[in-house]
Amino acid sequence: MSFLFAVFLLLAMSLCALLNLVTLPGNWAMAVLVVLWAMLVPGNTLTAGFFVLFFGLALLGEGMEFLMQIWGSQKYGSSPASTFAGIVGAILGALAGSPFLFGLGAVLGSLFGAWAGCYLTERFLRHQDSKAAFRAAQGAFVGKFFGMIVKFGIGVSLIALTASYIWPDAVPLRTVTL
Numbered sequence: 001m002s003f004l005f006a007v008f009l010l011l012a013m014s015l016c017a018l019l020n021l022v023t024l025p026g027n028w029a030m031a032v033l034v035v036l037w038a039m040l041v042p043g044n045t046l047t048a049g050f051f052v053l054f055f056g057l058a059l060l061g062e063g064m065e066f067l068m069q070i071w072g073s074q075k076y077g078s079s080p081a082s083t084f085a086g087i088v089g090a091i092l093g094a095l096a097g098s099p100f101l102f103g104l105g106a107v108l109g110s111l112f113g114a115w116a117g118c119y120l121t122e123r124f125l126r127h128q129d130s131k132a133a134f135r136a137a138q139g140a141f142v143g144k145f146f147g148m149i150v151k152f153g154i155g156v157s158l159i160a161l162t163a164s165y166i167w168p169d170a171v172p173l174r175t176v177t178l
Contacts, residue, residue, distance in 0.1 A: 002041075002168045009037055009145055010163055017155035020061075021148060022106040023094040027058040027155050034162055041166075050165050054158060061154035065147035072143020078136035082121040086140035089117020109150070114144040 012033055019026030034054060038046045061124035069090065073083040093113020097105035122128045128136070 005041065006166050006168060009033060009166065010159060013159045013162060017152060017159060020152040022098065023090070023110040023148065024104050024106070027061050027151065027158060029041045030155065030158050030162075031055065031058055037166065044057030045165050046097075047165075050161070054161060057154055057158055057161070058109045061151040064150040064154070068150060069114060069140060069143040072139040072141070072146065073136060074139070076135050076137075076139025076142070077132060078122065078139055079126055080116055081125065082136055083140070085121035086114040086118035086137070086144070089113035089115070089120075089140075090144050092117075110148070111141055111144055114140040 005142040013030045016026040016033065019029060025076070031054065034046070034051075038044055038051075066087070069087060070083055075085055078086065078157075090110045090113045093109035093116070094106040094107070096113070097109020099105065115137045118140035119133050122133035122136045123130065126133075133172070
């Protein structure tokens with residue numbers, strides 16, 4: 001029975017990891033599942049060290065997603081105001097795009113929102129020419145994309161970490177003698 005529960009938890013965590021790709025807090029949804037597991041499954045093997053590592057990685061994922069967008073924007077010449085506008089645009093774009101393509105529109109909305117927020121701020125508030133604004137917006141787009149990928153990768157590592165702690169001991173196979 002513990003095998004079945006472990007499979008269900010890991011499948012649910014896998015679905016949560018996919019939420020990272022649509023800019024939803026998938027790693028935090030996994031954290032809720034793991035805390036519920038610790039509270040509801042008697043004799044679980046989750047230790048304080050596990051939780052420190054788990055929550056540390058989840059925080060790292062959030063930080064990396066945020067910092068990658070800042071890095072991309074800054075590397076391609078964005079101002080701090082445009083970088084901030086790109087972050088806000090990514091959030092608004094994800095919300096606006098989420099009803100489309102069965103939720104996958106949130107990915108495109110987030111990426112386009114980061115680009116649009118940065119571009120519009122560079123172009124119309126900072127009065128940059130179109131080429132400079134476009135380049136800065138490309139950085140926001142690229143940074144947001146890589147941030148989403150890194151956060152998803154960390155989500156997958158959270159699944160592997162959890163599996164290594166909750167997977168039931170292997171049952172030895174009986175040998176058949178002929």
